[in-house]
Amino acid sequence: MNAHVFAWSGQLTPLQQKASKELLASVGQNQSHLVHAVCGAGKTELLFPAIFACLQAGKRVCVAAPRTDVILELFPRFQKVFPNTTIHALFGGAPDQQGFPELILATTHQLYRFENAFDVVLVDEADAFPYYADETLQKAVTKAAKQDAAIHYVTATPTKSLKTTNQSILTRRYHGQDLPVPKFVSLWGYSRQLKKGKIPLKIQNWINEKIETNTPFLIFLPTIEMLENFPGDLPRVHAEHPDRKELVMQLREKKIPGLLTTTILERGVTIENVHVAVVGAEQPIFTSSALIQISGRVGRSALYPDGDITFFHHGISREMDKAQDAIEGWNRS
DSSP states (O other): OOOOOOOOOOOOOHHHHHHHHHHHHHHHTTOOEEEEEOTTSOHHHHHHHHHHHHHHTTOOEEEEESOHHHHHHHHHHHHHHSTTSOEEEEOTTOOOOOSOOSEEEEEGGGGGGOSSOBSEEEEETTTSTTGGGOHHHHHHHHHHBOTTOOEEEEESSOOGGGOOSEEEEEOSOTTOOOOOOOEEEEOTTHHHHHHTTOOOHHHHHHHHHHHHTTOOEEEEOSOHHHHHHOSSOOOEEOTTOTTHHHHHHHHHTTSSSEEEEOGGGSSSOOOTTOEEEEETTTSTTSOHHHHHHHHTTTTOSSSSOOOOEEEEESSOOHHHHHHHHHHHHHHHO
């Protein structure tokens, strides 16, 4: 059995510290816990002490998330923090990994493979598609946990069903700066212009400005069809894209100026100083929680705590208003 090592030298903020202690207490008492933390609050870091305590107690831990991107982002971070722990990352197409894992990071789909396997299960981004909408996936998570094991949840945008009696709420980012508030910019008839192979002038100006200032950017589009037919040669990614991981890495390393994407990159992706635009923010795919998560890509770094988040729209939706109100509300709290 490995002698687990906790190799994290970071410092939790007082808010993170409080939430971390509350989660640790709930895990110790085997009571379900929700960490409701704004995007960029540093929620992964506050999980570390509870996970370490479980590993030291000989418990087997699973951190699950609906999206592969989240698992890919978490895996190297957990390997650094727990260097003596056998950790496996499970997702569609993952390579074979050696040894018996004491800590597993897995997409929720991968949990169909387990039964009564984990003493502790933490579900990150528990309100993300497809998990929140798929009862069989939710049952797979319950089945993977040991019979009486509590399941804990972590997200910035919890659905009503996730709210448990034990909750920690973090309304500030770890660097203490306000969340960037989305701007609404009207873009009448954008869909018609794009169909004709023209990038609307306001979007083109937005792109040009980012390229001129060498600022990485993401442009979210409502459909794969619009993504694929978007004029120009900007790289583009969606859920089935084979090179998604590589393209995100290239953006992070500033080898490409920006990426066009569907909502697949709304969570679990951190790119320093990234600026974000949503085209067609009024479309039904962009729920308030999706728009909050998308906005949460901006200003995550202490070096670049603000940034541009623009919702281009053909009419303001209630969901856009709800997202903007929620972000402004957190900044006031």
